Amino acid sequence: MDFDLNEEQQMLADTVQRLVRNTYSFEQREAFYQSPEGYSPEFWRQLSELGMTSVPIGADYEGFGGGGVENMLVMQELGRALCLEPYLHSQIYGAGLVEQLGSAEQRQRILPRVASGELQLSVADEEAGSHYHPDSLACTAMPCDRGWRLQGSKRVVIGGETAGMILVTARISDTDGVTVFLVDPAADGVLVTGYPCIDGPRACDLTLDGVYVESDDLLGKPGKARAAIAYQRGRAMAAQCAEALGSMEEAFRLTLDYLKTRQQFGTPIGRFQSLQHRMAEMRGELELARSMVILAACVADDPDSDERTRRLAAAKFVVARASQFIAEQSIQLHGGIGMTWEYSLAHHAKRLVMLTHQFGDDDYHQQTFAELMSVA
Amino acid sequence: MNIHFTPDEQAFREEVRAFLKQNLPADLAEKVRLGRRLAKTDHQRWQAILDAQGWYAVNWPVEYGGTGWSVVQKHIFDEECSLAGAPRVVSFGVNMVAPVIMKFGNQVQKEYYLPRILSGEDWWCQGYSEPGAGSDLAGLKTRAEKDGDHYVVNGQKTWTTLGQHANKIFCLVRTDPAAKKQEGISFLLMDMDSPGITVRPIITLDGEHEVNEVFFDNVRVPAENLVGEENKGWTCAKYLLTHERTGQAGIGLSKAALDQLKRIASAETVHGKPLINDPMFRARIAEVEMRLMAVEMSTLRILAATRGGGVPGAESSLLKIQGSEIRQAITNLMRKALGPSALPFLEQELEPEFEGEPLHEDYSAAPASQYFNMRKLSIYGGSNEIQKNIIAKMVLEL
């Protein structure tokens, strides 16, 4: 057992940390949020120059070949600064699906461009009524001359507006099973409706009206993507838990500082025992979350098994609960100031709560775990 | 023991229901139900309707144009209004400054201010909190110095709810800096358009402009705007706080929110089935509903005890905590019920004048914003920590 980072991992963590610290102050983030892209293309370019966009991509595709731990290190820092770039959905989730499902040709065609940061991917796997269940699909694909026609709509596609390629899940008409199609957002029949999410990053809804997709742009085999989606959601979840950890650490730090400086009744409010206990509880939740982030990072790339699924569900559950507790209590301990748009803490709180609205919330994962729980 | 309302009280409930059915504009009720933001004119419209019925000043005695209702009637009225989706009455004038003026004001003040509150001519806001004086309200620093027949006010208030709509503000100001904390404070009324007053919006985390900072730079206020005696403002403040705290359990609002939660959970689907049939989510709704029932019974017990006059004691602190936690729990579930659809931040759909097509469902835009906005319930009106301190001291004598 060894919970230390090796030298290379430490360097990776330092590199991201430095870059984020230098370019992602809260004021800058607000400006990125207000910009048309909703994030910083310049920061994305810097991530790419430092090789950070290539971290999760396999070495066979000009990637760094990082695993769960490397993804954790990057995401934790992006979470600490509330970065708005679609790193998770493009480099980890999207690229993971291409790597697992794609043909050799598709992987060679797509992944090097993703690794370099030149091409962003996005995954459209939620619909009205899917509610975190990726196989609850109404979107259909009809075979046509040398390809497919997609019909339906998708919701809350994170990073979909700036993606060069969107991975759309659909059901091939009259069959069961899920298929992933590579869709060009500029194709005829694709309607993109963009908006910011309440925690900052941008997303969009897609309407697909008879969108033509070439045979070559079906990812993997027809109707066989379910397992890969579940597996890659697991990897994405592990990374997202690390993102939440970075944000929790920052919310915790800001709150602790505030308790030491804010004076009421002639004394720092950190002197009040009820607040000390609350802070101690937050610290406890934070440490549980940290442990589960590490667990998730270490099993994210294991072969698929019930044990892996259980552990990842447990991680998402514990982290979701800790995130919400820390979000709510750090606002509470700040009083009114914790509710203001001007103050980064409020945005951490929003992020922490809203991260539970992707890849399943605490209830969803509690149910997943309960179904797979071993019973003596 | 008998938990039922009297026949008179039941008849009163019917009367209120009939009134609401007849007079509450459907578009207003719809906005409230969907959690949209309300414009100043929305509030004014509803206030005029209530005023025409003589039901605006529910807490006032009849002699001033109030209803003279019993605490139970007020409770019933409040509950029915919430359930029907009536806009919440903005309290600062009618339920906060008015009782203070009635109790501590002089005849001239009563005759001038009270009718203007009833008619809606004046919109009041509350200038208590300051950057350095939140929970420790008596630590306030805004200074009022006597200069002939005027006070000259310098300082800053903050978190002033809907100050952007107000033409009047009631403030706690320090008139004697040498006295002990609570003893040098006075209760002063001001015009918001006085030279030297600046209002700056504070945008909250849900993007809403609900609170403001108010700056005072050599503002000259006629000395006749002092309510009660100079340096005795803390007495007014405490009196007002008891009024602020009653009804804070917000039973009616929680019931209305619970209805909306059930509507959302019935409309949302998981695996093709309504979310409300998901055993886990259903159990979560059941939990808040059972707790709400308990808070309601507790509220009724306090009402029954104060029926013959008198103000609720420190028990209202317990209700404030439990009532706020329940409402927060309900908005938490509303947000959860939406799944990924809680993410889009669709401010335009929350605007009072929005008439377009919603991106998702008509109910989808508000819950996440509301959940974050509702964090305020455990912060303002005396934070929940402060309420627990009161309970520890006054009830438990610890």
Ligand SMILES: Cc1cc2nc3c(=O)[nH]c(=O)nc-3n(C[C@H](O)[C@H](O)[C@H](O)COP(=O)(O)OP(=O)(O)OC[C@H]3O[C@@H](n4cnc5c(N)ncnc54)[C@H](O)[C@@H]3O)c2cc1C
């Ligand atoms: C949306 C909103 C609307 C508001 N509207 C108005 C308004 O219209 N007019 C107005 O005057 N004010 C208004 N307020 C201000 C409100 O009354 C204050 O926010 C509240 O009194 C808390 O003060 P604070 O924000 O300075 O927090 P602080 O007092 O600094 O408290 C910070 C934290 O310390 C805790 N704490 C403080 N003292 C103790 C103690 N002794 N023991 C244990 N814990 C303690 C608090 O509970 C809190 O968790 C509003 C606030 C909000 C958020």
